[in-house]
Ligand SMILES: Nc1ncnc2c1ncn2[C@@H]1O[C@H](COP(=O)(O)OP(=O)(O)OP(=O)(O)O)[C@@H](O)[C@H]1O
């Protein structure tokens with residue numbers, strides 16, 4: 148089974164407001180509530196692609212119940228640990244520009260963390276775990292590191308998509324894969340990444356620092372994959388950018404979807420780029436048909 152972990156999920160409230168005035172009562176012309184959180188996104192995209200997964204992490208209160216219900220409606224399995232407070236609400240407001248107010252993270256106690264670790268101890272060697280998203284500042288930055296170390300003992304593949312200190316700490320535990328975007332890679336090594344060659348260079352550094360595979364995404368500029376023996380670059384398909392939210396999560400889902408089917412890293416890379424772009428070119432997340440359509444346009448080059 149594939150498991151995703153979202154430590155700090157959210158209910159995302161998306162609103163469009165015409166003629167927004169600060170300090171006045173404004174009215175939304177459209178509104179939509181959706182489950183948010185990167186691991187949850189990965190699970191939802193995996194479902195679209197036809198791969199079963201189970202979403203883990205922490206939820207609480209009526210907002211947490213909403214997430215559980217929405218996933219159930221989409222037939223995405225979940226087994227969250229319930230916390231006392233409400234899962235946060237993130238307001239994403241579209242006016243002439245886009246403004247976000249992210250709610251305060253729910254409180255996660257040491258007991259909750261222990262429950263998660265015990266849950267993860269049940270994973271078996273053929274399982275795969277995806278750790279996605281930031282960690283609330285109240286939690287230890289090495290939480291992902293702790294999880295990876297525990298699962299490494301059973302040879303379970305762990306993929307990590309996070310940034311900053313949690314990413315640095317996670318790398319020390321030799322995760323199967325990390326998926327930094329351009330900014331995350333730059334932050335990791337305090338170096339500019341101007342193009343895919345720079346990305347490959349720093350990805351190799353990340354391999355020396357512990358990661359076993361590095362998948363780098365650079366939005367519309369392309370992507371790179373560095374493995375033990377090979378490095379690949381990909382040009383992304385051309386299309387109209389509609390919404391890049393979740394493009395990175397779709398990329399992770401696409402990669403895992405093919406990796407678990409064929410075991411080919413190159414094919415998984417190609418499909419991951421098509422999945423990321425298919426989401427970037429659509430409202431919401433990509434479908435399997437969207438990805439298949441773009442696949443022939445993804446050109447992979449060995450470097
Ligand atoms: N403008 C674009 N044109 C084509 N493809 C895109 C574009 N933006 C994103 N993608 C696709 O999505 C993938 C991931 O994009 P990106 O680098 O923006 O991820 P990210 O920053 O991790 O996103 P997320 O917000 O989900 O974390 C890219 O490798 C590419 O395949």
Ligand SMILES: [Mg+2]
Nearest residue numbers: 308328395396
């Ligand atoms: Mg990302």
